[in-house]
Amino acid sequence: MRFSPRDNAFFDLFAADARNVRDGVRLLSQALASDADRAALAVALKEVEHQGDEHTHDIIRRVNSTFVTPFDREDIYRLASALDDVLDDVDAALDLMVLYRVGDLPAGVGDMVDVLDRAAELTAEAMPRLRTASELTDYWIEVNRLENQADQVYRRLLARIFSGEYDALTVHKLKDVVDTLEDAVDGFETVANIVEQIAIKES
Amino acid sequence: MRFSPRDNAFFDLFAADARNVRDGVRLLSQALASDADRAALAVALKEVEHQGDEHTHDIIRRVNSTFVTPFDREDIYRLASALDDVLDDVDAALDLMVLYRVGDLPAGVGDMVDVLDRAAELTAEAMPRLRTASELTDYWIEVNRLENQADQVYRRLLARIFSGEYDALTVHKLKDVVDTLEDAVDGFETVANIVEQIAIKES
Amino acid sequence: MRFSPRDNAFFDLFAADARNVRDGVRLLSQALASDADRAALAVALKEVEHQGDEHTHDIIRRVNSTFVTPFDREDIYRLASALDDVLDDVDAALDLMVLYRVGDLPAGVGDMVDVLDRAAELTAEAMPRLRTASELTDYWIEVNRLENQADQVYRRLLARIFSGEYDALTVHKLKDVVDTLEDAVDGFETVANIVEQIAIKES
Incomplete structure (x- = not known):
């Protein structure tokens, strides 16, 4: 146990x-x-996003008012920002689906959201182990593996979106939604990389 | 007053x-x-951008030749790079408008540039307070608020660009200009976040 | 000579x-x-990318198991990640060319790959000088200059891709390939910037 109770x-x-x-x-x-x-789920997600901002x-308030922090102030700041970024992207993806009225989505979108779901679960489980x-290490390796897997799904999904199956404007809308999901997946990898860097410093 | 005159x-x-x-x-x-x-404004902006590079x-030269810096060398470096990135994006946005001959732009573009204008003003006012x-804090909160506001404008602007009002190539060109403006707004948020991190360390 | 043999x-x-x-x-x-x-070159490149992961x-394993590192653990980590990111983008670019069956590419693509080639050569030559x-400095300035040059090529290339010469889906595919090449060029600049920051700290 490296950290004191006040941490x-x-x-x-x-x-x-x-x-x-x-x-x-x-x-x-x-x-x-x-x-x-x-639309209703987007409203609920916006609420979750405001909760995340809180x-x-x-x-950040606690970093500012605490003399000794359990790990580098900068890393606390970066980790909080990175979690915030992921939730922003998740929120943006649903916002765009509603705004563009995209209707049914190609199957690969579900695969990407499954990756997000798994990465989110792993991240929530890993945070208490920061202590x-x-x-x-397993968390970090697994999130990196998921990101590689999502890359493959993403590229094949783009190839399908550009296959001629969709009209020109739908192509733009779907690409935008899918790019935002890809950003969210990358965001979970960024979170995992920051966690790994913190662990490296503490080791 | 935390810093010495030589800083x-x-x-x-x-x-x-x-x-x-x-x-x-x-x-x-x-x-x-x-x-x-x-075209003339783009030439003038290119000149401003060269000035920024200087x-x-x-x-960076001063960081290299100074023994004691007023805050972390790395943060000085990151802040200078972040300001440089914003100006690159601003320059790129106008360059693309000229290159693509986009003509009149949808109203939301003006709203995004207004956000950039406000963020640029706040940033210029905040820098002397780094001392x-x-x-x-107010600067940082306000730039983050502006960035959230620009996100909303940006998404609604994309929905309009993808609404069927524009031909296929114009859609690509407008999206590219608007994405570059969005990058510039994000860049001001990055600058504000670095300033906040410097302030946290100094506090 | 700043560093000991064990480094x-x-x-x-x-x-x-x-x-x-x-x-x-x-x-x-x-x-x-x-x-x-x-297709065959993409398979060979995937092999190179796996080698890069190794x-x-x-x-990272060595950072974890070494008590004294030649420069900051964090910078070692960032530099390794940045090199990994470049190779990911290079691999993605070829993967997309194959997946989209893009055929002959506009001349500017060759110019961008030439920039990548030069940046890769400079980076490989610079690494031993980290010691x-x-x-x-010359390496860092030259990679930044190459990145600026690639920016110009990139924008003119987009203007050509959006000129009406290509059908709507080809426009999407070419833009995606070209964006990925641009990411790779930016990645080399990121590597150069990290190297510069390490040099600044050591100076």
Whole structure:
């Protein structure tokens, strides 16, 4: 056990923040069902995103008012920002689906959201382990593996979107949604990389 | 007062650099008028951008030749690079408008450039306050708020561009211009985040 | 000579990693020839990319198991990640060419790949000089100059792709390939910037 009890607040905040991101991804996931009320889910996701902003501000306020932090102030800041970025992208993806009225989405979109779902779950599970800065390697490797897998899905999905099956404007809209999902996947990899760097410093 | 007089050169350089970025954004803003000579403004903006490169090199040369810097060498470097990136995007946006001969732009483009104008003004005003590493919170919060606002404008603008009003190639050109403006807005947020991190370390 | 003999392993690993990136770029370059077997070259490039992953893991494992590192652990990590990112983009560009069956490419694509080739060569030559943290300024300036040059080529290439010469789906495919090449060029600049920051700290 490397950290003192007074550090618990930071770890609790990051754990809560990552669970909140996971909740956001679950809403996005529900929005893919053919009978989903996407507009209602987008409103709920916006609420989750505001909750995330609160977590981020709580973390930054605490960094500002705490003399000794459990790990580098800068890394606390970067980790909070990176979690915030992921949730922004998840929120943007659903917002765009609603705004563009994209209707049914190609199957690969579901595969990408499944990757997001798995990455969000792994991230929420990993955050409490930041406390001991251990047993994080598997998480980091798995998120990197998922990101590689999502890359393959993403490229094949683009090839399908550009295959001639969709009209010109739908191509633009689908590409924009899919690019935003890809950004979210990359965002989870960024979170995992920051966690790995923190673990390296603490090791 | 945290910093010694000999540090003034760094603060003066950052203040001048941020004023230069603001000058660049003003040229972009003028280019939106329907009777603007965009080609001439693009030449003037290229000149501002070269001036910005000079500021960046001055800052880096000074980092290299100074034993004690007012804040972390790395942060000086990152801040100079981030200001440089914003100006690159501003320059690229006008360059693309000229190159693509896009003509009149949808109204939302003006709203995004207004956000850039406001962010550039706030950034130029904030830089001199780096010296005391204080009163920067309002700046940081406001730029983050502007970035959220620009996100909404950006998405609604894309929905309009993809609405069927424009021909296929114009859609590509407008999207490219608008994406570059969005990158510039994000760039101002990056600058604000680096300033916030410097202030956190100094606090 | 700043670094002790036991640090040699890190420098050797980075040198090998950068040579591997250069090998990847050469395969991409060969793929532009009109009679190239792109599918076969893509398989060979995937192999180079796996080799790169091995180098990255070797570097990170060594960071984890070494008490004193020749420069900041974080910078070692960032440099390894940045080289990995470049190779990912190079691999993605060829993968997309094959997947989209893009056929002959506009001349500007060759110019962008030539920039990649030159940047890869410069990077491979610069890595061994990390050992003395000197004579790196010319490398850094030249890669930044190449990136600016590639920006110009990139924008003119987009203007051609959007000129009406290509059908709507080909426009999307070409833009995607060209964007990925642009990301790779930016990636070399990121590598150069990290190297410069390391040199600044060591100076």
